[in-house]
Amino acid sequence: MTELNQQHCEACRADAPRVTEQELADLRQAIPDWILVEEDGVEKLQRAFPFGNFVDALAFSNRIGELAEEEGHHPALLTEYGKTTVTWWTHKIHGLHRNDFICAAKTDQIFQGNETD
Numbered sequence: 001m002t003e004l005n006q007q008h009c010e011a012c013r014a015d016a017p018r019v020t021e022q023e024l025a026d027l028r029q030a031i032p033d034w035i036l037v038e039e040d041g042v043e044k045l046q047r048a049f050p051f052g053n054f055v056d057a058l059a060f061s062n063r064i065g066e067l068a069e070e071e072g073h074h075p076a077l078l079t080e081y082g083k084t085t086v087t088w089w090t091h092k093i094h095g096l097h098r099n100d101f102i103c104a105a106k107t108d109q110i111f112q113g114n115e116t117d
């Protein structure tokens with residue numbers, strides 16, 4: 001099975017299924033540092049990444065923006081002094097799709113500085 005962070009997002013349709021409870025449990029094991037949050041009834045994945053200043057937090061935010069454009073799948077990004085908070089969910093289905101877990105795993109990989117491609 002290809003590592004989650006090596007996979008790529010699929011084009012998401014409005015009728016795409018949200019992840020099941022079992023899929024959620026399985027996929028969360030690959031991204032243990034992310035929390036599940038619910039906003040306006042929508043389940044989302046969220047992680048705050050620490051930095052020593054604003055410039056580094058902004059550079060990371062911009063790199064995640066590049067990832068989003070590469071994958072055609074976009075997060076919410078909150079850039080603050082010393083911290084970038086990344087939130088992934090799928091707008092079209094008002095919830096979580098496999099794409100969100102792929103992007104969360106890729107986000108971790110970028111933070112760890114060991115991107116492969």
Ligand SMILES: C[C@H](O)[C@H](O)[C@H]1CNC2=NC(N)=NC(=O)C2=N1
Nearest residue numbers: 012072073074075089090091092
């Ligand atoms: C047309 C465009 O590809 C779609 O609107 C994409 C853009 N990026 C997206 N990002 C996220 N997180 N969810 C979506 O449903 C979504 N849809």
